[in-house]
Amino acid sequence: MPHILIVEDEAAIADTLVYALQADGHSTEWVTLAGAAIDQQRQRPADLIILDIGLPEISGFETCRQLRRFTEVPVMFLSARDGEIDRVVGLELGADDYVVKPFSPREVAARVRAILKRMGPRAESATDAALFQLDTLRMQ
Numbered sequence: 001m002p003h004i005l006i007v008e009d010e011a012a013i014a015d016t017l018v019y020a021l022q023a024d025g026h027s028t029e030w031v032t033l034a035g036a037a038i039d040q041q042r043q044r045p046a047d048l049i050i051l052d053i054g055l056p057e058i059s060g061f062e063t064c065r066q067l068r069r070f071t072e073v074p075v076m077f078l079s080a081r082d083g084e085i086d087r088v089v090g091l092e093l094g095a096d097d098y099v100v101k102p103f104s105p106r107e108v109a110a111r112v113r114a115i116l117k118r119m120g121p122r123a124e125s126a127t128d129a130a131l132f133q134l135d136t137l138r139m140q
Helices: 011-023 034-043 060-068 084-092 105-119
Strands: 003-007 027-031 048-052 075-079 097-100
Touching (some): 011 105, 048 060
Parallel strands (some): 003 027, 003 048
């Protein structure tokens, strides 16, 4: 079950996202501050982060910059900022998508599915790789 971290300071918006994403088969976690999101991603990595730009502590743009220092997790910006420059900046910072408020919860869920499908399953772990051994002596 894909795990989605929602970083949104408005409870009504977060509740809508939680409901739509859980109905779509995702597990969700909601935090209101950027610092909590960064800590959470270090401790229990999400498969995708939905990130508001207008957060009270630090902006979503700065949060994305900080996340990109240690993870390539897909990021979807969710913002009331609908200017072209904001969308361009968000995408250039490494976001995978940018959705403008107000939004359709079903559309956000569909976009999440599309991003996760494109990203594929997480990289195999070292224990999975250890199940196979390359026999270079028998290769020809």
